[in-house]
Amino acid sequence: MDADGPLDADLVRAAQRGEAAAFEALVKRHQDRAWRIAKGMVGDREEARDLAQEAFLRVFRALDRFDFQHEFSTWLSRIVSNLAIDHLRRRRPLTDGLEGEDDELRPTREDESAPRPGDRLEQLETAALVRECIDRLAPHFRSVMILRELEGLACAEIAEIVGATQVTVRWRLHRGRKLFQEEWSRIEARRLGEAAPARTPPRESSHGA
Amino acid sequence: MPDAPRSPTPSRSPNLFARRTTATTVNSEPLNHDELVDLLPLWIGGDLDESTADRVAAAVADSDELSERAEELAATRRIFVDGLASALRTDPAPDLWPGVRVALAADGVLAPAVSPGESARVLAFPWRRVAAAAALLVSAALLWTAAGEWAAPDEPTAAGESTAMSERLVGEGGDTSAIHRPAATHTVADVQPADVQPADGSRAAPGGLVPLGPRASQRDASQLLYFVGDGPADAALGTGTRLVSDVR
Numbered sequence: 001m002d003a004d005g006p007l008d009a010d011l012v013r014a015a016q017r018g019e020a021a022a023f024e025a026l027v028k029r030h031q032d033r034a035w036r037i038a039k040g041m042v043g044d045r046e047e048a049r050d051l052a053q054e055a056f057l058r059v060f061r062a063l064d065r066f067d068f069q070h071e072f073s074t075w076l077s078r079i080v081s082n083l084a085i086d087h088l089r090r091r092r093p094l095t096d097g098l099e100g101e102d103d104e105l106r107p108t109r110e111d112e113s114a115p116r117p118g119d120r121l122e123q124l125e126t127a128a129l130v131r132e133c134i135d136r137l138a139p140h141f142r143s144v145m146i147l148r149e150l151e152g153l154a155c156a157e158i159a160e161i162v163g164a165t166q167v168t169v170r171w172r173l174h175r176g177r178k179l180f181q182e183e184w185s186r187i188e189a190r191r192l193g194e195a196a197p198a199r200t201p202p203r204e205s206s207h208g209a
Numbered sequence: 210m211p212d213a214p215r216s217p218t219p220s221r222s223p224n225l226f227a228r229r230t231t232a233t234t235v236n237s238e239p240l241n242h243d244e245l246v247d248l249l250p251l252w253i254g255g256d257l258d259e260s261t262a263d264r265v266a267a268a269v270a271d272s273d274e275l276s277e278r279a280e281e282l283a284a285t286r287r288i289f290v291d292g293l294a295s296a297l298r299t300d301p302a303p304d305l306w307p308g309v310r311v312a313l314a315a316d317g318v319l320a321p322a323v324s325p326g327e328s329a330r331v332l333a334f335p336w337r338r339v340a341a342a343a344a345l346l347v348s349a350a351l352l353w354t355a356a357g358e359w360a361a362p363d364e365p366t367a368a369g370e371s372t373a374m375s376e377r378l379v380g381e382g383g384d385t386s387a388i389h390r391p392a393a394t395h396t397v398a399d400v401q402p403a404d405v406q407p408a409d410g411s412r413a414a415p416g417g418l419v420p421l422g423p424r425a426s427q428r429d430a431s432q433l434l435y436f437v438g439d440g441p442a443d444a445a446l447g448t449g450t451r452l453v454s455d456v457r
Contacts, residue, residue, distance in 0.1 A: 034305070035302035035303065036297055060309075060313060124295065124299065127293070130293060133289075145289070148256075149286065177250035180286075181281065181282055184289075
């Protein structure tokens with residue numbers, strides 16, 4: 001993390017003293033991660049950019065309250081993640097989120113009138129389909145999956161970022177993977193139906209009504 | 210690739226879940242089929258404690274069904290990771306610092322500074338406003354002092370000599386070199402709004418200042434002022450301020 005240059009904590013201290021260059025260094029060091037989390041969560045480039053930028057602004061405004069017992073990257077990730085979750089909740093929801101950890105996720109019925117992808121799954125097309133599946137996941141599933149699968153963070157750090165216990169993180173990870181698999185299976189079934197409509201019987205949705 | 214969607218796994222209690230996923234609560238009870246199926250999504254990601262993971266691995270090795278389920282889960286996990294990574298590869302992270310700095314400067318918590326290649330639109334915004342406001346104030350003060358001259362009768366002009374209007378342009382960057390060019394044959398009183406084209410619809414009265422509102426380019430919106438009349442107004446001009454003065 002800090003192999004090249006000063007430690008994050010030192011940069012934070014310098015930024016607290018009013019050194020703009022130190023805060024600039026923090027932004028440039030961590031902007032890729034902030035961007036990846038935001039982009040992974042919301043999908044849209046401009047929205048992700050705004051969220052990541054807003055996260056750094058909030059970091060700056062709260063620098064004096066930074067707890068040096070924690071990693072700066074963890075703090076930043078938490079802010080980005082929370083901003084993204086809030087942002088997604090303000091959107092018209094595609095899915096019903098979990099009210100409690102025992103609740104089931106109930107994705108909405110697939111929009112059959114939506115444009116369907118072509119037969120060939122090129123790299124970008126796959127990415128778009130993955131995005132489609134992710135967009136059907138509730139925000140707190142997304143955040144945990146992106147932090148784990150994309151950022152490769154341990155459950156303990158994810159728990160710190162999302163403000164939950166490790167058990168809850170594993171629970172969300174478990175459910176998120178299952179739900180993603182179900183969504184992907186549905187897309188696969190849809191594609192198979194398009195590829196051979198006369199031979200392939202329509203598959204029943206895994207989510208029912 | 211997964212084929213047909215499976216029925217959703219019944220939601221299990223987090224307490225039961227925790228029992229199988231935390232190193233501090235390892236127990237030696239045999240895992241039943243449903244529990245094994247339920248642990249597979251974590252097992253394929255390496256998110257189980259070592260003891261539980263070993264037991265799941267042994268069960269998967271002995272069961273074709275579990276093995277197939279695990280392979281399907283692992284395949285979709287790879288799709289998830291590859292899809293996200295692919296999207297990020299084609300859409301690399303932007304440089305956030307310029308926007309962050311501008312926002313902080315706008316809040317007054319960070320001194321604005323200009324560096325090469327930085328977004329001039331956002332960075333210049335506060336400075337241009339300040340410059341425009343300063344130019345307006347100074348021009349108004351000069352206009353006030355010149356009011357007596359405006360009220361005095363003009364020197365008679367030679368027959369056939371038209372009253373000319375010169376336009377002075379003070380370029381951006383504080384360039385005070387003036388461009389004088391003869392304009393239409395207007396007297397002061399003849400200067401019409403169309404001659405100065407105020408964007409905010411206000412009329413250009415002789416001797417008056419006509420601030421221009423937002424035009425097509427927001428970048429220049431707040432810095433254009435028209436000064437109608439003759440007088441030493443050029444001294445009051447700020448960066449990018451446009452002067453239209455009447456000379457007789």
